[in-house]
Structure formats: C-alpha cells, structure tokens
Amino acid sequence: MILEATWFFLWGLLWAIYFMTDGFDLGVGTLLPFLGRTEGDKNTMLASIGPLWDGNEVWLITAGGVTFAAFPMVYAVMFSSLYTPLMLILFALIFRGVSFEFRSHIASPAWRKFWNGCIFIGSVLPAVLFGVAFANIFQGIPISREGIFQGNLFTLLNPYGLLGGVLFLLFFLVHGALWLSVKTEGDLRERAAKTAKTLWIPLAAAAVVFLISSRFATPLYENYLAHPVLLVFILATVAALFAIRLFLAQNAFGKAWLASAATIAGATFYGIIGLYPDMFPSSINAAYSLTAHNSASSPLTLKIMLLVTLIFIPIVVAYQGWTYHLFKGKVTDTEAGY
Known part of the structure; x- marks a missing residue:
C-alpha cells in the first residue's frame, strides 16, 4: 500500500515538473505569431527556449515511462482510450522539434x-489536449470492465474537458509570457509583460470556473472534504496565482515566473490529490476504475524502481538546474541564433 501510494504521488510529481518546465516553452511557441512582430523578435523568442526545450520534454518521457513501469494496466488502458489525442500530441511535438532545427x-x-x-x-495543440485529457480523467473516462473505451475523440470534447483545455492553454500562455519578460529586453519585453498582465485576468476567471465546475462534474472534492487539512493545497495554489499579479505589478518578472510555476504545480496536485487512489476512473461504473492499488506492478518492481529513482532523479535535476544556470542571461536579437 505504501509503495503504491508513493509511486502514485511520484507519478503526479513528474507530471507537475513537466508542466512547469515545458509549459513555458509551449507558451512561447503559442505566442510566436502574436509577439513576434519582426523576424528578429521571433529569433529572440525561440533563442530564449532553444537550449532548454528538449531537456524539458525529458520529463514527459519520464512520466510516460513511470506510467508504463509502475502502473502497466493504466498505461495500456490510457494509451488505447486516449489514443487519438495522445497521438496528436506526439506528432505536434515531433513537428515542433523539427521546426526549431529546420x-x-x-x-x-x-x-x-x-x-x-x-x-x-x-x-498550442499539446497545451490544449493535455488539458482536455486530464480534465476527462478527473471526471472519469467511459471504460468498460475490460478496459475498453466506450467513445471517440468527440466524447472527450465535452464542456468540462474543453474547459480544462482552455485552462491549461492560459496557464502556459502566462507562463511563457513571463519567461519572455525575464529573458528579453526592450520592446519585446514590454509587450510580453503586458501580455502576461492581460492574460492573467482570463486565467484567474477560468481557474475559478474550473474549481466550481469540478465540484459538480467530478468527485475530486471527496478527498478534500474527508480530510479538510488538504484544502491548504488549494489555498496555496490560489495564493500563488494572486502572487503572479502582485509581482507583475512590481515588475518582478523572475518572482512572477516562479509564482506561475508554483501555480501550475499546485493545480496539478489539486487533481492528483482529488483523484487518489484512482488513476483512470471509469464513468460507467466505479468498480471498473483503475487505481494505484489494482493496477500497480509487483512490490519488487516498485522497490527496484524507487531505488533507481532516488539515485538518478537528483542527478537529472542537478544537471537541468545547471543548464538553467548556464543560460540564465538575457537573450538579445544580436545573440539569437534562430
């Protein structure tokens, strides 16, 4: 039980790290045609994420690998049920990576x-589809006893799922605009900061609507009501969201970006905590749901994986931290190599 619960929250942590890191470069890519008025602006925007974006996507591979190794049944059912959106995400990320080089x-x-x-x-496509996918997981996927998805892509494009897509997109747009505010100078920086301030308002509105909708569309609040102390996670996330606005008013863009990262992590764990022990709940019958307990690998496998994780994840974090430190300076048009 303890091993399974540990891996459940490690699984959630990996998704949170992925959204915090890759979220800002997805946001920058989405803002490219809007903030990139000149070719020099576009070069600068892409150069600001150039040394980092591929390293950020390692966390996506890690999250997928952990799902496969620690919860193989969840991996099998998830990638068959959500096959279309996940393949769209995959191809979008492939073309995006090729585009940077070509x-x-x-x-x-x-x-x-x-x-x-x-x-x-x-x-923009992965940003929206990740939100759609996770919102649908929160409210339950129509899977049968055999783990067969009883629907299609349009089943996932329900109001709550689309709301999740909008929320994720706004999270990443603000995160990306803040990153540009930190990494660039001059007119581009001013426009990025103004964009972050403007988009914060619809982000806050979407977050409120999502929190309220989750009360009626999902069972996420059951864990919070059963253990009220967990509400501190929601309050901390809301505080981080308002801290973004506070730091923006002070032109403290670095602090605003860190507050944005904390908001994204908190929003991810809001769903993870509410889900537990479910990982892939069935909207047809709760008995068909895949949980951290009925879909986990053997205890021996989980122990070996935990040992490997405790050794190598700190190394990966240290390396990525060094990379961020190495490229912490501002990017100018003359330095841009894109």
Whole structure:
C-alpha cells in the first residue's frame, strides 16, 4: 500500500515538473505569431527556449515511462482510450522539434513562415489536449470492465474537458509570457509583460470556473472534504496565482515566473490529490476504475524502481538546474541564433 501510494504521488510529481518546465516553452511557441512582430523578435523568442526545450520534454518521457513501469494496466488502458489525442500530441511535438532545427536553414520568407506555423500548432495543440485529457480523467473516462473505451475523440470534447483545455492553454500562455519578460529586453519585453498582465485576468476567471465546475462534474472534492487539512493545497495554489499579479505589478518578472510555476504545480496536485487512489476512473461504473492499488506492478518492481529513482532523479535535476544556470542571461536579437 505504501509503495503504491508513493509511486502514485511520484507519478503526479513528474507530471507537475513537466508542466512547469515545458509549459513555458509551449507558451512561447503559442505566442510566436502574436509577439513576434519582426523576424528578429521571433529569433529572440525561440533563442530564449532553444537550449532548454528538449531537456524539458525529458520529463514527459519520464512520466510516460513511470506510467508504463509502475502502473502497466493504466498505461495500456490510457494509451488505447486516449489514443487519438495522445497521438496528436506526439506528432505536434515531433513537428515542433523539427521546426526549431529546420526554420533557419533556408533563407526564404515562405520557408520560415511554414516552420513558424508548425511551431505555433505544435505548441498550442499539446497545451490544449493535455488539458482536455486530464480534465476527462478527473471526471472519469467511459471504460468498460475490460478496459475498453466506450467513445471517440468527440466524447472527450465535452464542456468540462474543453474547459480544462482552455485552462491549461492560459496557464502556459502566462507562463511563457513571463519567461519572455525575464529573458528579453526592450520592446519585446514590454509587450510580453503586458501580455502576461492581460492574460492573467482570463486565467484567474477560468481557474475559478474550473474549481466550481469540478465540484459538480467530478468527485475530486471527496478527498478534500474527508480530510479538510488538504484544502491548504488549494489555498496555496490560489495564493500563488494572486502572487503572479502582485509581482507583475512590481515588475518582478523572475518572482512572477516562479509564482506561475508554483501555480501550475499546485493545480496539478489539486487533481492528483482529488483523484487518489484512482488513476483512470471509469464513468460507467466505479468498480471498473483503475487505481494505484489494482493496477500497480509487483512490490519488487516498485522497490527496484524507487531505488533507481532516488539515485538518478537528483542527478537529472542537478544537471537541468545547471543548464538553467548556464543560460540564465538575457537573450538579445544580436545573440539569437534562430
């Protein structure tokens, strides 16, 4: 029981780290056609995430790997039930990665315009679909006793699922705008900061609507009502959300970005805590739900994985921290290599 619960929350932690890290470069990619008024602006925006985006996506691979190794039944049912959105996410991320490398190799406006468009689509699509997927998991997926999905892509595009997609997109847009406010200078920085301030309002509104909707569309609040002390996580997340606005008013963009990262992590754990012990709940019958207990690998497997994790995750965190430190300076148009 303890091993299974430990891995459940490690699974949630990996998703939180992924959304905190890759979230800002997905946001930058989505903002590319709106803040990138000139080719120099676009180069600067992409250079601000150039050394980091691929390292950020390692956390997505890690989260998927943990799902496969620690909860193989969840992995099997999740990737069959959510096959279409997950494949769309995969192809979007592939084209996005290719676009970073290809866009500057031919000095043609049409060539760059095409790959810039791929970066935009490859950023906005995963942001929305991750939100849709997790919102549907929160409210339950129509899976049968055999783990077969009783629906299609449009089943997932329900009002609550779409609300989750909008919320994730706004999270990442604000996160990306704050990153540009930290990493750039001049007019681009001013426009990025103004964008973050403007988008904070719909983000706060969407967060409130999502919290209220979750009370009626999901069973997430059952754990919180059973253990009121857990409400501190929701309060801390709301406080972090308002801290973004406070730091923006002070032009403390670094602190605002850290508050944004804390908000994203808190929002992720809001869902993870509410789900426990469910990992892939069934909306047809609760007895068909996959939980941290009925879908986990053997205790020996979980013990070995935990040992490996305790050794290597700190190394990965240290390496990525060193990378962020190495490229902590501001990016200017003259330095941009994209």
